[in-house]
Amino acid sequence: MEQFSFIARMPDRPGALHRAAEIITRYEGNINRIQYDRRIDMHTVFFEVTAAPQAYEKIREELEKIGYLQTSLQPIAFLKFHIYLPNCPGALFDLLNYITSAEANITYLDFDDRGQHPERLVVGLHIENPDMIDALMNQLKSRYRLEILEYDTTGEKLDDTVFYLRLAQKLRSFIGSAEDDFLMRFLHDINHIAQELSNLQKDPIEVFENILKVGDCLNRTSGDNFYADVQRIKIKDDIELFCFQPPCGGNIYLFNTPSERVMIDTGYGIYFQDVVNMLQYYGLGDLSLLKRIYITHADADHCGAAGLFPAPSYLNHKTFLITRETSRAYGSSNQDCILEEVYTKIINLFSKFTPPENIILFPEISSSTESIEKRGPFPIIARFRIGDLEFEALEGIGGHMHGEIFYLCPEEGLLFPQDAMINFSSLSPERTEYNILADYLMTSVNVDSKLAREERKALLSLISEIDEKLAGKGKKCLICCGHGSISVMEDGKLVAYTGSERYTAGQKPVSISQDNF
Incomplete structure (x- = not known):
């Protein structure tokens, strides 16, 4: 017995669904999931059925014979x-x-x-x-x-009697000329997330609209419409840190040193060429000088372009596994959540997710490992240098995502806490609106909200310790958030450390030499 899915397009008359169910029952199929909502589309029904392969083929043949089986999604x-x-x-x-x-x-x-x-x-x-x-x-x-x-012929003028066909035409504008079989499987996934959120009292039409907003935002802000807010901070005389905030998704950090360049997180795959153009504008476009990429976690907006850069990516073994799974909640207490699984498929597809292939894994640790060195509750799983800065790779406790890594340079007070800490007040209205979409579609961007609160509390304690040590030098811990500005803690709040400048697509390159430091 195997599980199969199909879409039925039925006439709007009494007994139509009963007729389809009778065919499935006749061939000993078991209906695992069914979703029909007349408010959305009066003709379309989504089925997931467990049956023997031969029986499933008979079910399809019978449904197709009476005109119930949807086999294509041709533009209308x-x-x-x-x-x-x-x-x-x-x-x-x-x-x-x-x-x-x-x-x-x-x-x-x-x-x-x-x-x-x-x-x-x-x-x-x-x-x-x-x-x-x-x-x-x-x-x-x-x-x-x-x-x-x-x-x-774009689908904009179609009415809701063919809602899912109209939705399919809009999806094609985000994912290209996908085969009908692929697109129908994708519609199944999208329908499943709508079904789950409807059970949580969400309006299904609003669910579909928010899914489309994700794709629209990514497509609309790439290419000629790409932009980024950029912070440039001199860490030492010969080391400069760039923070690039793309229109959507997580920050990209780049260290420029005399001998090499090192990146922390890569942004979405859909922005790859835009990011390369931006690096060229800042005189950082020679990718042969990009020697290493350090990944914080497996979300598409943090590692989705890693496979497109020539440099090797350093990451946790758990993060590597998640990039190969179908759910961002893999390995967490929430890993069987349908919302997490379907959102992962949606965002990976819309954002052209290209995870790292050239990989160097951090050493694995276990609870039985003796004498694990820690920073607070965070095990130190590796050390590395960027220029003459020494960094520690700290394994998080899995609040935002299983396998997450924080990067810390204790001497200079540089902390990369990824999405465990975000300066929300520094986000533009457009970025805030986009970020809310993920929260809506998954109900929370954290795979374990309880652990996320514990994690943030521990990070705040770590920041406080670093600030105390740096106070004599007149410095504070620079918190390089997963989204928003590089910040410092003031009176218990994240405050932007410096202002930023706006980069827009098409700006002419400038040159950077050591004289700029």
Whole structure:
């Protein structure tokens, strides 16, 4: 017995669902999941069924025979026009013959012989076969006076009688010319997240809109519309730290030293070329000088471009496993959560997730390992140098994500706590709006909220200790957040350490030499 999924497109009449269930039962299929919501789409039903492979093929054959099985998601055109009919018996009947022969579905009719235009009929059509449109129009033009009002193939003008087909057309604009089988599986996943959130009293239409907003934001802010807010901080005379805040997702950090460049986190894959262009603008575009990438955790906005850079990526073994799994909650107490699994598929697809391939793993530790050196509750699993700065790789306790790593330079007071600490007040309204989408679709961006609170408390204690040690030098711990500005703690709040400058796509490169330090 195996689990299969399919989409049924049924007529809106009593007994249609019963007929489909009878076919599944006849071949001893067990329905594991079914989702139908007339408010969304009155014709579409999502099924997950456990059955023997041969029986499943019989189920598909039977459903296809009666026209219930959806096998493709071909783009549908919307056509709206005025047509002037003769005022005689049978005039509408004759017109409908043409429309039926073109296999078009009527979505709108408006006619009143006592109105301002007693001879004019307004017609709206959905046409699945675009080859039939010209033939239909030519037939009608040869007999009737005709005025085209709207003609749309993008899905924008389709109504909710074909909601999922309309959704599929919008999704194609984010993921390209995907095969129908792939797109239908993706629709299954999206429907599943809507089903879960509906059970939590979320409006399903709002769920779909927020999913589309994720794809729209990423596509709309890449290429010519890419921008970033940039902080540049001199750490030592010959070491400068850049913080790049892309339009969506996590920060990218880059150390520029005389001998090499080192990156911490990479941003989304969809921004890769935009980031390369930005690095060129700042005189950092020679990727042969980028020697190492340190990954904090497996979310797409932090490591989703790592596989596109030539440098090796250093990461935790647990993080490596998550990049190969279908859920960002893998390894956590929440790993079976449908919302986490489906969101991971959505964001990885929309953001062109390209995880690291050239990998160097940090040493694994276990609770049985003796004499584990720690910073507070965080085990120190590795040490490395960037220029003459010595860093520690601290393993988190898994609040935001299993396998997360924090990077700390105790001497200079540099802490990279990734998404365990975010300066929300420094986020632009657009970034805040985008970040809220993930929180909405998963109900929380933390895989374990209790651990996340404990983690933040421990990090605040660590920051306080560092601030005390640096006080004599007139310095404070620089908190390089996963999102938002590099910050310091003041009166218990994160405050931006410096201002930032705005980079926009198309700016001409500048040169950076040691004289700039």
